[in-house]
Amino acid sequence: MKTTFILGAGFSYDEGIPLQSQVMQKLLEKKLLNNPTCKFLRQRFGRTTDAELKNVSLEDAFALFNEIPDLPYKRELEIAIAKLFNCFYHRTDKNSYKSFARILDNDLYTVITFNWDIVLDNYILDRNPKPNLDYGYPSKLFSRIKNNEGTLVAEKNSANKALLLKLHGSFNWIYCEKCDSISYVRGEKIAP
Numbered sequence: 254m255k256t257t258f259i260l261g262a263g264f265s266y267d268e269g270i271p272l273q274s275q276v277m278q279k280l281l282e283k284k285l286l287n288n289p290t291c292k293f294l295r296q297r298f299g300r301t302t303d304a305e306l307k308n309v310s311l312e313d314a315f316a317l318f319n320e321i322p323d324l325p326y327k328r329e330l331e332i333a334i335a336k337l338f339n340c341f342y343h344r345t346d347k348n349s350y351k352s353f354a355r356i357l358d359n360d361l362y363t364v365i366t367f368n369w370d371i372v373l374d375n376y377i378l379d380r381n382p383k384p385n386l387d388y389g390y391p392s393k394l395f396s397r398i399k400n401n402e403g404t405l406v407a408e409k410n411s412a413n414k415a416l417l418l419k420l421h422g423s424f425n426w427i428y429c430e431k432c433d434s435i436s437y438v439r440g441e442k443i444a445p
Contacts, residue, residue, distance in 0.1 A: 260365070260367070267349040268370070273312065274310060276311045277310065283337060285333040286330070291306065311334075338424065353373070353376075363417075363418065364417050371424055374386065374425065388417055388418065388423070389417075425437045
């Protein structure tokens with residue numbers, strides 16, 4: 254019998270990763286959004302200063318961009334978020350993910366998560382070095398060749414896999430529209 258775990262944003266928060274409601278504030282504090290994007294968001298949300306944007310939820314910002322396709326500001330926001338999360342791709346000194354990964358002793362589990370970070374992915378892969386993750390979507394796993402930082406090689410996925418469903422996507426995925434699959438690099442961020 255498989256056990257299913259559901260993890261929300263609060264699980265990553267213990268690792269120092271901001272909650273969705275804090276992302277816009279952090280983007281503004283770290284000056285990761287360019288002036289045209291801030292100006293656009295101020296106008297659309299009726300704010301007069303960048304500081305007033307901190308209370309705009311990330312969900313509201315993306316909803317706006319989904320209503321108006323092909324705006325360059327959406328890509329800018331995605332890149333800014335990736336820069337903000339850049340320090341969270343590797344394990345931290347906190348224990349929430351580490352302790353959780355310890356209870357995942359076999360492949361008889363499913364984890365459903367709403368988190369983009371790859372901290373849990375890395376802990377799972379540390380405990381079992383074989384490529385044993387299934388993201389529930391057609392995917393191709395790559396690894397870096399030792400002593401050659403730029404070269405990627407495809408790995409064969411193992412038959413027994415833990416199911417890790419990342420409902421909002423992941424920073425270690427690249428989606429290919431042509432083949433309708435994702436590619437990922439073990440333990441490494443590859444999205445913008």
